Amino acid sequence: MLASRASVLYRAKPMTRPIMGFVRNALGLDPPASPDDPTPENRFHLWEQSPSPDLRERAARIKAMATCPVTHKDVQFTCPLSGIPTHHSKEAWEQDVEYHESKRYELLKKVNIYEHDLRSGRPFPEFDFPQEQDYDRMVNMNNWDLFFYTRSFYSMDTEFQLAAVTKMLSYPMTIGSVLHQYSPYSLNPKGPVTLEGLKSLAALRYTLYPEQSGRVRAGQDTPLRIFILGTRAEAQLPGHVWKQLQHLFPETSIELHFVGPESFYDREKRSYVQSSTETIVKRIDESMQLFYHTDFFHVFHEAQDFFPYDPYNDVFFCFHPGFAAPETQEYWMEDTMKALLQTKCAVFTTGFSKDDLLRDINLVQDTYGSELDMLMDPVPNVFGSTKWELNDNNPHEVYQFNMYIAGFRGKRYHAIEL
Template sequence: MRLYMYKGKPLWRATSHMQKRHIMGFVRNALGLDPPPSPDDPTPENRFHPWDVSPSPDLRERAATIRAMAKCPVTGKEINYTCPTSGIPTHHSRDAWERDNEYHKSGRPQILKKANIYEHDLRSGRPFPEFDFPLDQDFDRMVNMTNWDLFFYTRGFYSMDTEFQLAAVTKMLSYPITIGSVLHQFSPYSLNPKGPITLEGLKSLAALRYTLYPEQNRKVTSTAKNSPLRVFILGARAEAQLPGHVWKQLQFLFPETQIELHFVGHESYFDRNKREYVSSSTPIVRRVDETLTFIYHTDFFHVYHEAQDFFPYDPYNDIFFCFHPGFAAPESRENWMGKTMEALLETKCAIFTTGFNEKDLKRDIDAVESTYGKELDMLMEPVKNVFGSTKWELNDMNPQEVYQFNMYIAGFRGKRYHAIEV
């Protein structure tokens, strides 16, 4: 289904636009109306190179890291053999590769091949017209948040006809648009039982949307409407380094709202001149424009919470996001599942978290529920994120572990009303 707008009214046309694009492209090529494709246009064939002999030094270095650090899943020995399907080192020897039936049956070689060609495309030096993002949304056009394709179309993005363009753009936009999809009045996530949003989740989102859509609440006065929306991103890393024009795509979804993005964590601020993460005893403020501000806090959230730096919290104005936090991961659980989680739940504001895959997210949610179950309400049951990245990634320490950023999402909040025994 495709949504078209005419004088502000939606018109539905039951057709597969991707199929139509490909058919029209074939016809135009056949009639000589289009120039022949450039040899620089990305294809699976011209973007495939074994990482050991890659034209990119970065990928040759990653191949060396895999050989030095990863272990063969069959023999447990070092990795010395490059999978001919994916072009990535995966096994100790050809014999081990041939004997790994689970690897071949899982379809992982093809996914690893996609990860390979996406990385080569980003380093190919080709033009990237898909990064020319649109500006303000016209008031007579409605944004459709059903999926990536309809979002791109109704926002007027460059027509992305290939998987390479989608991979490059969705990885970058997954962070702001995931936030936008949760907050938007036409969110793709509906109320239980058909959707993942719980009744408590509906209450939290209704409060936030009251602030985000002031034109619908003009008869009611509120100080919330005079304050910026505060989006706290805890454990911020790569998302804190995204350019302003990328995060501006979130603000364009709510054109009447001022937004403050608070990046919190030891890796939240990267000094490009020093080429290192830096810490600061005071917040680092960067104003993108009059409607969007970045504020970097380079310590743990509970430190600022205990100092009351963020007080008062307001469920109408404040929302928290933790992208791939690793609540249950051995290396990061101690940092999350103590003072930081207790401080988060004390805010009584909505908290949303994402995972690299379903298992990763459910493990995190189980850790939170098992530790703080009586102190929280679920707002959103774990579900596949409509606006997760489509770009496949791999873990260099375990090259058979493939994932996508923000693939699954869930939400919870500190319990507002505690049961009273009578």
């Protein structure tokens, strides 16, 4: 499970209010707040008494599966500060000095109010995404606020709106922020991108910005192929969410290839489709298509289904893959990782936390160090989700999607002994 690998995090990212929202409030141009607008007060409910059946079920699941960190008994007591079951009893809750000193309940409370907001039935105007970008307007990729402002998103003035939207857009914008010509990630030593990383990104940007290159490359009409391996939640995102990625690169057609046994969920059959021969295709429009390959990457690689690979046209992303996780390590670190490195194309991967990502990257380097080049050192992801999530198996673990990012690639140039 995703959550089982999440590292415990105790400090939220500082969020600034969007520029225009602040200006409007300062000038008194905003209408009075509606009593139905989300606030920490009106979105707070004890999960076991929640108006949402889903959250009442989650409270029961936590009590059935989680263990109290103080008594090591089952969880039966709901923290009154967070509204989430956390300890065996009130006495155990009071004795948990680390829980109170770290103020972990503050992050758990955020989990609580975010989940209730999503189920509140309020209007969600923040999900009305903008369409094509005007050619005379530049997109700023330095952070969420500037991206939303320069892309003319609905002004998101509350943490609830940011949490809802950034969770969805974290996947396409993580990809976009790495590939964009005005990426927030700069070259070493000031930034995380290595010299080899600059080479890989320069090749991809040559394809993404054909007019700016001043040259016409053979096969220029070939779409950029973005392979997303081990896909789960990201493969279920609606097409218009992924279309936001293509709006950043209007001159280029994009193919998204979701690869993995959980890449396509059949809602009618209520099960994942699994096949090594059939590919499911969804066409968003003439410039974007989604492909679902419902088996492991190395299966298609060995069958040469994706051949030939081209570092100018192909790039790989792995969101929270769990290279080093005991339950998934064997699936990643043998045939699949060997196949990935053989492509000689850029691979970028994210983690729930710095420790989570470092475990993955360190294992890859320890196992295949002589066969790869680092493209991007582990660094906080500018476009990580701001919504806090909870591990139901251990309610003391909270995390955010795509918090850190790094990149590597199979080594292209080998030293020759003279």
